[in-house]
Amino acid sequence: MKNRIRMSRSRKAFLWVFGLPTFLIYSFVCVVPLFSSLRDSFTEWMGIAGTSKTWIGLSNYAELFRDPVFYTALKNDLVISFFKLILITSLALVFAVSLTRIKLTRPERAIYRYFLYLPTVLPIVVITIVWKFVFEQSGLYNTLMLKLDGRKVGDVVNMSSHIANHPVAVITFVAIWCGIGYSMIVLITAINNVSNELYEAAYLDGAGQLGQFFYVTLPSIMGQVRYIMVYIVSSTLASNMNLVLPMTNGQPGNASTVMGLYVYKYGLTADNGVSRVGYANAAAVVLMLISFILCYSLNRLINRGEEKKL
Amino acid sequence: MNETYRFSGSYFKWIVRLFLLICLVLVVFPILWLVMSSFKNQMEFLADPMATPSVWRFANYVTAWKEMHLSVYLLNSLFLVVATAALHFLMVSTTSYILAKIPFKLNKGLELYYFFAMMIPAVLMLTPLYFLFDSVGFTDSLGALVLIYASVSLPTSIFLVTGFMRNINNAFTEAAFIDGANEFQIFWSVILPLVKPVLFFSVIGNIMGTWNEYTTALTFISTPEKYPVSIGLHFMETSVGDKGVVFAGLVIALVPVLVIYGLFQKQIQNGVSADEGVKG
Numbered sequence: 001m002k003n004r005i006r007m008s009r010s011r012k013a014f015l016w017v018f019g020l021p022t023f024l025i026y027s028f029v030c031v032v033p034l035f036s037s038l039r040d041s042f043t044e045w046m047g048i049a050g051t052s053k054t055w056i057g058l059s060n061y062a063e064l065f066r067d068p069v070f071y072t073a074l075k076n077d078l079v080i081s082f083f084k085l086i087l088i089t090s091l092a093l094v095f096a097v098s099l100t101r102i103k104l105t106r107p108e109r110a111i112y113r114y115f116l117y118l119p120t121v122l123p124i125v126v127i128t129i130v131w132k133f134v135f136e137q138s139g140l141y142n143t144l145m146l147k148l149d150g151r152k153v154g155d156v157v158n159m160s161s162h163i164a165n166h167p168v169a170v171i172t173f174v175a176i177w178c179g180i181g182y183s184m185i186v187l188i189t190a191i192n193n194v195s196n197e198l199y200e201a202a203y204l205d206g207a208g209q210l211g212q213f214f215y216v217t218l219p220s221i222m223g224q225v226r227y228i229m230v231y232i233v234s235s236t237l238a239s240n241m242n243l244v245l246p247m248t249n250g251q252p253g254n255a256s257t258v259m260g261l262y263v264y265k266y267g268l269t270a271d272n273g274v275s276r277v278g279y280a281n282a283a284a285v286v287l288m289l290i291s292f293i294l295c296y297s298l299n300r301l302i303n304r305g306e307e308k309k310l
Numbered sequence: 311m312n313e314t315y316r317f318s319g320s321y322f323k324w325i326v327r328l329f330l331l332i333c334l335v336l337v338v339f340p341i342l343w344l345v346m347s348s349f350k351n352q353m354e355f356l357a358d359p360m361a362t363p364s365v366w367r368f369a370n371y372v373t374a375w376k377e378m379h380l381s382v383y384l385l386n387s388l389f390l391v392v393a394t395a396a397l398h399f400l401m402v403s404t405t406s407y408i409l410a411k412i413p414f415k416l417n418k419g420l421e422l423y424y425f426f427a428m429m430i431p432a433v434l435m436l437t438p439l440y441f442l443f444d445s446v447g448f449t450d451s452l453g454a455l456v457l458i459y460a461s462v463s464l465p466t467s468i469f470l471v472t473g474f475m476r477n478i479n480n481a482f483t484e485a486a487f488i489d490g491a492n493e494f495q496i497f498w499s500v501i502l503p504l505v506k507p508v509l510f511f512s513v514i515g516n517i518m519g520t521w522n523e524y525t526t527a528l529t530f531i532s533t534p535e536k537y538p539v540s541i542g543l544h545f546m547e548t549s550v551g552d553k554g555v556v557f558a559g560l561v562i563a564l565v566p567v568l569v570i571y572g573l574f575q576k577q578i579q580n581g582v583s584a585d586e587g588v589k590g
Contacts, residue, residue, distance in 0.1 A: 007414065008492070008493065010492035010493040010494065011412060011493040013493070014404075014407075014408070014412070014493040014494055014497065015408060015412060015414065018400075018404035018405070018407075018408065019404065019405065019408050019420075021401075022400075022401040022404065022405045022464075023405075023420075025401070025457060025460075025461055026401075026424065026427070026461055026464055028442075028457075029439065029457060029458055029461040029462065030427040030435070030461055030462065030464065030465070031423075031426075031427060032442060033435045033438035033439045033442055034427075034435065034438070036438045036441070036442060037435065037437070037438040040438065040441075047441060049444060049445070094329075095330075095333075098326050098329075098330060102322075102323060102326055103323065104323070104326075104327070108327075111334075112330050112334065114575060115334050115337050115338060116330075116333060116334070116337065117575075118337055118341075118571070119337055120518065121518050121521075121567055121570075121571045122341075122522075122564065122567060123521060123522050123539070123540055123543070123563060123564070123567060124522040124523075124524070124540070125522075125524055125540045125543045125544055125547075125563075126344075126543065126560045126563060126564060129543070129547050129556070129560060130340050130341075130343075130344050130560070131340065133347075133359070133553070134340060134343075138356065138359070139359060140340075140343060140359045140360065143358065143359045143360050144360065147360065153357075153358045153360075177336070177337075182515065185511070189507070189508070189511075223473075227469075227470070231466065234428065241525065242522075242523070242524070242525050245525060246524075246544060246547075263436075263437060264436065264437075264525070267436070267437030267440075268436065268437055268440060268529050277437060277441065280437045281437060281438060284435070284437060284438075
């Protein structure tokens with residue numbers, strides 16, 4: 001027994017040889033920038049190497065909270081996160097249950113699993129360019145609607161561009177379209193790992209299909225459901241802009257901008273006159289806090305829901 | 311083998327089938343449309359998005375390949391994907407093993423340290439990250455992208471893999487230890503095979519992320535010869551007037567993705583149920 005607790009020499013070596021480099025790389029890429037971001041958020045700096053940073057205290061934050069564009073960005077982020085959370089979680093659950101617990105033929109399962117996951121692996125630039133041309137004024141969607149309506153294709157001039165008129169809805173749709181696959185596979189894996197004996201026992205206890213879902217499947221995969229829910233919110237806040245930048249670039253005006261894009265434009269482009277690194281960092285810090293609070297309370301919320309059930 | 315207790319009521323099953331079919335069409339239709347449009351010229355593209363092209367213009371592909379240097383971009387992306395996946399695999403597997411199976415004083419603290427960044431929106435780190443790399447002169451390099459791509463998804467991957475490793479009964483590792491295996495042997499031949507499916511999944515996620523990523527690449531890479539394919543497409547869309555050629559470029563960029571996906575998909579499907587022996 002003592003052998004197990006004492007560190008063997010090979011164990012120590014493993015710890016240093018494999019643990020340390022990862023620790024250092026992770027620190028350099030993921031942790032150090034956080035603190036430099038925090039520090040820079042109190043300064044004014046145009047991002048030119050060699051020039052000095054001017055300490056300006058909380059001015060950046062004060063300016064941020066006075067900027068209406070910031071609130072538009074925040075609102076868009078929250079709206080997109082909310083609909084993604086609800087729709088991806090429920091659709092992924094429906095897909096996963098359909099492809100595991102419903103008696104479909106084998107090829108059917110394989111085909112659905114192949115194609116429903118497919119959007120996840122498509123390059124995001126391809127996705128955004130294609131969907132942009134779908135929701136344009138003379139795009140595929142309007143043309144399809146005209147044809148279903150029995151009207152001429154030329155009538156498209158009288159129709160509105162969806163990408164210009166409801167950019168946030170289009171972005172949300174595309175985000176869900178390419179966001180389901182990951183969650184679906186996580187849940188399929190989880191459901192496949194549920195012991196068959198549990199279903200057997202539930203069946204013998206007289207549980208129907210619905211009962212088996214609520215008393216066996218769902219409780220067994222609750223950990224993974226919680227994981228994907230937190231993952232959806234945090235990844236949306238983190239990478240929303242990867243979709244928004246090629247899709248609308250925040251336009252029209254700033255109607256479809258999101259926090260990530262706001263930070264990006266101030267920090268790394270000269271779209272707003274000059275690059276303002278300090279100001280961008282202040283916005284980044286605020287979004288980090290919002291993301292943290294959101295994920296933490298979401299986790300708490302689900303945990304509490306689970307405890308109640310027990 | 312689970313067939314007996316699966317749902318087989320026919321009425322409900324057909325509703326499910328119909329729903330799945332609609333979703334399938336939503337996925338496949340835009341892709342088929344993309345392929346069809348890639349053979350059109352600009353006129354046809356604008357006239358009627360749903361009409362088939364009058365002539366199948368394979369020349370669009372030649373133009374995209376030659377004038378857009380897509381071959382160069384594809385090679386750059388290939389390098390990025392392979393190097394990033396290897397580094398990511400190494401970091402995730404070993405660190406998860408350390409967190410899950412090696413008890414030492416700072417274990418809990420280290421775990422929190424790794425999960426800490428999970429809550430931090432990665433893209434928001436881009437500004438400080440860029441100026442940090444800039445201060446050590448490590449920008450406009452694919453190597454910098456490899457370091458970043460392999461690390462940004464570390465917290466989520468470690469979170470997932472560590473969880474699975476914890477589920478492995480310690481009797482497995484103890485038996486190997488008593489048999490005289492050293493730590494690396496236990497890690498490599500006892501633990502790794504048991505978590506292969508989930509580990510593979512995290513590496514695949516990383517590969518797709520690397521292939522898709524372009525905001526970081528756009529920020530870090532300024533030399534056109536070093537563009538990965540995502541950046542190449544990004545500039546192509548804005549600079550090329552003929553949308554048929556743009557779509558041909560998109561299709562070319564899609565082909566390796568579909569091939570890689572085809573290969574990985576098979577391994578995912580074989581792999582996911584392989585860890586059933588662990589739980590019992």
